[in-house]
Amino acid sequence: MSSKPPKKKYIDGLDKVTYDRYAQKTKDIGVDPYEVPKQKFNSDHKNLPAIVYIDILNYLVTSTSAYTYEQLRAFKSLDAYNQFVNGWVTDVKSLAANDKVLVTGRVRHSQRMNDTPLRPWVIASPSGIIDCAHCDCMAGLGEACTHVGALLFYSMEAYRLSKEKTVTQDKAYWLLPSSLDKVPYSEIRDIDFTTAETQKKQRDSVQNGGSVCKRNTLKLPEVPEPTADDISGFMEALFVTKSKASVCLLNQHTRNILCQMY
Numbered sequence: 001m002s003s004k005p006p007k008k009k010y011i012d013g014l015d016k017v018t019y020d021r022y023a024q025k026t027k028d029i030g031v032d033p034y035e036v037p038k039q040k041f042n043s044d045h046k047n048l049p050a051i052v053y054i055d056i057l058n059y060l061v062t063s064t065s066a067y068t069y070e071q072l073r074a075f076k077s078l079d080a081y082n083q084f085v086n087g088w089v090t091d092v093k094s095l096a097a098n099d100k101v102l103v104t105g106r107v108r109h110s111q112r113m114n115d116t117p118l119r120p121w122v123i124a125s126p127s128g129i130i131d132c133a134h135c136d137c138m139a140g141l142g143e144a145c146t147h148v149g150a151l152l153f154y155s156m157e158a159y160r161l162s163k164e165k166t167v168t169q170d171k172a173y174w175l176l177p178s179s180l181d182k183v184p185y186s187e188i189r190d191i192d193f194t195t196a197e198t199q200k201k202q203r204d205s206v207q208n209g210g211s212v213c214k215r216n217t218l219k220l221p222e223v224p225e226p227t228a229d230d231i232s233g234f235m236e237a238l239f240v241t242k243s244k245a246s247v248c249l250l251n252q253h254t255r256n257i258l259c260q261m262y
């Protein structure tokens with residue numbers, strides 16, 4: 001009976017320059033983050049490094065690594081923060097290795113929710129100073145992709161919440177954005193358009209004993225569903241404009257009507 005060939009290591013698929021850099025980055029912890037057995041990781045957020053915002057800024061902005069300088073400049077921190085508050089970061093765990101802490105997590109792709117999540121990791125000192133990071137996305141080879149940023153923001157919040165309690169003395173874990181498995185189709189009135197910045201303010205407010213000021217739902221007039229004739233008339237009106245209306249591309253029903261008209 002033939003046995004399965006050993007699984008190829010992630011590092012073996014890297015080009016020479018990236019391979020050397022990867023080996024250099026992981027030297028201090030003595031293990032390859034992608035080769036550590038899952039059961040060795042700890043999921044208690046108290047064991048995360050004590051990262052604060054200035055540590056993230058310091059890592060992203062003032063790193064002097066020539067290899068990462070351009071990527072660091074291009075880093076979009078707001079995108080990373082959005083990924084964090086939208087629940088795209090999951091499975092954040094840590095491992096104490098030598099005098100460092102390895103943090104790993106999974107972050108969903110920004111445009112393709114169903115694809116296998118990316119696996120950024122970060123090495124930091126227990127006090128929160130970030131040494132280096134990596135991600136298996138293309139930009140992550142440069143060590144400062146939005147997935148690394150999202151993992152850093154998650155770690156910062158998770159650690160802070162693990163140490164603090166709300167005014168009711170409850171543990172504050174629930175303030176972390178819950179992870180999102182998929183994005184369902186919803187009617188516009190059911191979609192939460194609250195920005196990342198506002199969500200952050202709301203979370204901070206709740207933690208400090210305040211309340212969240214929710215906007216009242218707009219009361220819309222009751223409008224009857226359009227009939228097939230209504231829709232045909234609407235499509236026809238769009239069609240005669242001779243410009244490509246995006247609404248015509250949105251649903252199968254309207255597409256069928258358009259096909260009949262063509």
Ligand SMILES: [Zn+2]
Nearest residue numbers: 135137140145
């Ligand atoms: Zn990445």
